[in-house]
Amino acid sequence: MLGKRTSDSPSGQQMFKQTKLSFAPPPSQRKKEPKPDIKPALRPGIQNDKVDKNASTASKEPERTVAGPSSNTNLIKNTPIPKPISTSGNPTPSPAIVNPNPKRTLRVVEKAGDLFDAPPNTVLIHACNTQGSWGGGIALAFKQRYREAYKMYRMYCQASGTFASRDGDLVGKARLIAADNGTQHWIGCLFTSKRHGRARDSPGAILAATGPAMQDLLKQIARYNKRTTRPENRIGELRMCRINSGLFGVPWERSKAVLEGIEVDEVVIEVTAYSLD
Numbered sequence: 500m501l502g503k504r505t506s507d508s509p510s511g512q513q514m515f516k517q518t519k520l521s522f523a524p525p526p527s528q529r530k531k532e533p534k535p536d537i538k539p540a541l542r543p544g545i546q547n548d549k550v551d552k553n554a555s556t557a558s559k560e561p562e563r564t565v566a567g568p569s570s571n572t573n574l575i576k577n578t579p580i581p582k583p584i585s586t587s588g589n590p591t592p593s594p595a596i597v598n599p600n601p602k603r604t605l606r607v608v609e610k611a612g613d614l615f616d617a618p619p620n621t622v623l624i625h626a627c628n629t630q631g632s633w634g635g636g637i638a639l640a641f642k643q644r645y646r647e648a649y650k651m652y653r654m655y656c657q658a659s660g661t662f663a664s665r666d667g668d669l670v671g672k673a674r675l676i677a678a679d680n681g682t683q684h685w686i687g688c689l690f691t692s693k694r695h696g697r698a699r700d701s702p703g704a705i706l707a708a709t710g711p712a713m714q715d716l717l718k719q720i721a722r723y724n725k726r727t728t729r730p731e732n733r734i735g736e737l738r739m740c741r742i743n744s745g746l747f748g749v750p751w752e753r754s755k756a757v758l759e760g761i762e763v764d765e766v767v768i769e770v771t772a773y774s775l776d
């Protein structure tokens with residue numbers, strides 16, 4: 500689904516407007532954000548006061564430091580609340596049909612394909628431990644592709660006091676990291692297990708952490724997009740692998756069910772889960 504934000508602070512109907520994007524200017528005309536933050540705000544404990552103060556408990560979304568190549572984006576906005584179904588001859592439809600306040604939940608769309616084959620401004624989401632290790636599975640592929648992002652992730656884990664087996668409070672949280680390799684991708688780290696390998700959390704604990712972690716990530720993305728004035732810099736699409744289903748050993752359908760139960764309010768987000776099979 501394609502959507503375009505029509506102003507920095509869309510309101511009312513604008514939030515629900517679905518249009519195909521075509522705002523990407525040619526490279527020569529691309530402008531940087533008016534106040535480019537030259538600080539890599541992803542370095543907790545070092546350059547971002549907010550992150551520094553809250554590194555162990557909160558996730559602060561980063562600033563992308565340079566306005567890079569743009570692309571069509573397809574941030575998923577709220578779908579309009581369906582109008583009540585009017586049944587002729589029945590002026591008072593059954594409450595089962597008319598829900599004045601329908602719950603809106605995350606949509607999970609599944610596709611076959613390589614997660615990394617994604618356009619700019621896409622968040623690539625994967626499940627992480629809180630120990631600072633991207634040692635296997637798709638995490639290792641992330642590490643090989645996004646070296647600096649891996650360092651940021653590792654540093655964040657260390658700054659959060661979870662390194663070296665100390666108690667981690669990152670479980671159930673997330674970290675949004677700007678990719679460093681020219682792809683204009685973002686990395687969405689969902690901390691769904693404290694440890695990894697044989698010491699990973701139980702499937703129940705991983706599932707319990709998955710919902711809050713995803714919600715935390717969605718908040719970070721929404722905050723980033725809200726404060727980013729240039730549409731070409733906004734995050735447009737969310738993609739994930741079948742999180743938790745490999746080395747973490749949790750059947751994908753169970754994680755998917757958790758994700759689909761996440762309530763979303765202001766902005767309804769759709770996430771596409773890619774798998775190679």
Ligand SMILES: Nc1ncnc2c1ncn2[C@@H]1O[C@H](COP(=O)(O)OP(=O)(O)OC[C@H]2O[C@H](OP(=O)(O)O)[C@H](O)[C@@H]2O)[C@@H](O)[C@H]1O
Nearest residue numbers: 613614626634635636637638695740742743744745746747
């Ligand atoms: N290019 C690609 N495109 C699309 N899907 C791809 C793909 N490549 C692989 N997949 C699939 O992606 C799913 C997740 O499977 P994974 O085993 O990776 O992740 P997980 O979430 O179960 O576990 C997390 C822990 O694994 C790591 O390694 P370490 O513990 O550090 O060693 C972390 O650090 C964590 O701790 C499986 O369906 C794979 O088929």
